[in-house]
Amino acid sequence: MRSNPDLCEFSFRQAVASTQLLTALGQTPLAEVMAQMAANPEASCILAVCRHEVVGHEVVGHEVVGHEVVGNKVVGIATRSDLLRTLATKANWPQLQLSQVMSHPVITVSATEPKTLPSLLERFKQHRISHLPVIDDQSQLVGLIEKKQLLQLLHDQHEPSEPYQQHQRTQLLAEITLKIRQSLQLKEILQTTVDEVKRLLSADRVLIYQVWPNGTGKTISEAVAHPYRSLLHIPFPEEVFPENYQALYVKGRVQAIADVHRPDSGLSKCLVEFIEQWQVRSKLIVPIVQPMNPSAGVAPLSKQLWGLLIAHQCSHPRQWSEFELDLMQQLAGQINLALSQGQLLAYLEDRVELRTAELTEANDALQREIKERQLVEAALRHSEAQLRLITNNLPVLIAYVDRHQCYQFNNEVYEHWLGKCPHSIAGKPMAAVVGQAHYQRIHGHIATALAGEAVSYESELTFKDGRSHAVNVTYVPHIEAGHKAKNRIEPLVKGFFALTTDISDRKAIERMKDEFIAIVSHELRTPLTSIHTSLKLLATGRLGELSHDGQQMLEVADENTDRLVRLVNNVLDLQRIESGEVTMDTYACDAAELLEQAAEATHTMAQQHEIEIQTQSVSLSIWVDPDYIIRTLTNLIGNAIKYSPPHNLIRLTVEPYVEKPVEESIEKSIEKSIETTHHRDRHTASMPTPQQALFCVQDHGQGIPSHKLAVIFERFQQVDSSDSREKGGTGLGLTICRKIVEQHGGKIWAESELGQGSRFYFTVPLRGDLERGNLEPNVSSV
């Protein structure tokens, strides 16, 4: 719209008002409003409207027909600047609606009212508004007059007014700011800036030059018009940008040079020559200054030059206006802000990346740990499953009992045999599980195990089918090197392992064996009696004289019949003792007397072998079956006589004996020493009161090899297999001795030295208090 007198009075429809309106309901979210604005970059404002029905008119044939249509009534207005301000100042803008940021009430102008440009401009000034909606006679929005356009019209006729320039600068700045803020990517922001500045200033080249701390630098963003050369990414030496220049820029120096060739440009000749290669005729330089990083150890208010925003005019010299200079400065400020945001973003991204790396590493470590744990757990589960498989499938009861006598583990055989579910008895006291009566029978063994000594016993258990089964029970103490007391480590018994084996079948077999032995022995005895008796009668010579050879053969037969009788008797005795048939008829006896009786019983035999027997004893009251103890002694003395060369001495002694203390029992349990070879310290003054008597039969015979000492008390384990033939032994004598001693609650063992002789020891219980009336030894020889 050029200079035209008609413009003094005109209809807005013809010239000013725009009908391309951007409208939205007042309750429209601000985000949607911003989207509309971004989609319509030419729109400078958005009008808030409300919808309502109005009467419209239409020509139908020759008649004008009225009808109701939906119209827009303007209720508010929000300019692009309003919206940008809101974005910049209100962090909660995504939650806001248009009605909360718009201006209202709205100043309008009627479409039917004739107006002149000055009158319109007067209305803008009067109300200090930038937009004037136009309404019809029904108050419906039909158009919009922008002050900028109005001023442009006036500008076309007159010099631009100051308000117009101010408005334009604000508008440009707002537009660029909006574009800048639509991105968080610095590179994109910088490129947008140079593009927009180049467009707005119609410059030939706009660039952003970044200055490095060493004074060098390069262009990192550029908008350049054809055909001028690009400076992008070309490094510039330090000489181009000396330190004193940098200092000036830090202080905010703005350099506007209308013509670089003019002498008053202030540029050195070499610099002019240098910039000539880039075809620069005129340039405007605005610094981009940032506060120093406080962490760098400088004062918080210190500033540093980050770079320069530069506009070049290459085609001709150019006088840069205050407006352009101001615009560049404000844009440099925006870049500075974007840089800060970008740095913050970069910092945050670095932090996020670092944290993500840390989290990834932690996650990897966690995954590895989880995997390792899973592997360990799988291995544990496998191991536990194997252990359970073993413990649950072995035909034995396996349990662990703690020191409070409560079950802590039972295998599933408890369910199969006794009908007791392991889960139901876990943690329960033994007495409650096995019953008080049974507990009374076994509590001594439990006490032994909890004292640290392994114990094994036989018992009867009633299975869930009601049948009684013979069982062998073994308690193995669970001993840990425990607490320190009195400068030494006391073993700590934490509980015991219980293993119960069903020995019903074994017992049945034993009974059958016993029965078999009894029958066989009996059946042997009858013919033996006949042979034995016949030979004895023949040997008297009263049935007729035999030749010398006949007599010798008779003696051989007689001796071997005697041996066979002894063997049968020993087999039967052993079988009776082992099967528990023999009950020791124990009462108080004098140990010295028994020793003398045994010596007397073997006197004849000793004489025949030219052996002297010497006894040395104290009067001790012992609690034994005297017949069996004499039998044990005579057996040991008989062996001593048989294995001693003539003219030797056999020493018989009996004396008080002190059992080893409890701690040694624990050690013994751990070390599993062999009882029969265990060398025991005999009584000492510091030991407690003796509770046993120790018998000893000592000879000076050939001795026993050490490897035989452990087995000579087993059946048929003579030192030499020829012994039984040469000495007439049965191989059962020492076994019977051991059984007799064990039936008395004592122990038997041997010590020997080859070629020096042997000592056979056994212990039996004292009656009670040691009878100290006669501790002087009685010595006699037989």
Place this chain on the structure above:
Amino acid sequence: MPAKSVLIIDDEVSIQKVVSLSLKMEANWSVITASSGKEGILQAEHHLPDVILLDVMMPELDGIATFEALRDNPVTHSIPVILLTAKTRADDKQLFQKLGVAGVITKPFPPLTLASKIAQMVNWSL
């Protein structure tokens, strides 16, 4: 001491023979033998011996049953009975003690002292 008569009831003929010889040689007692419990009861009724040596393990009528029959028989009930047996188990010994026999001699026995042992059990003097 007048000669004693002894009835040996044992199904083992060899035992009958050696016991007979032993008693004759050592004490010059007269010996009657029987090979079963039934025969032994008849012999006891017929000869009324001074003492009966009775084996325990015999077929059909064993020693225990034979002893009880002798005890129940008024003719023989006062004749002392000594068991001659190879049974040495504790329960056997307990059973014999309850029966009320004069004694128990276990096989094998020393033949040269058999007569004196019998005399001791029935309180004879040799």
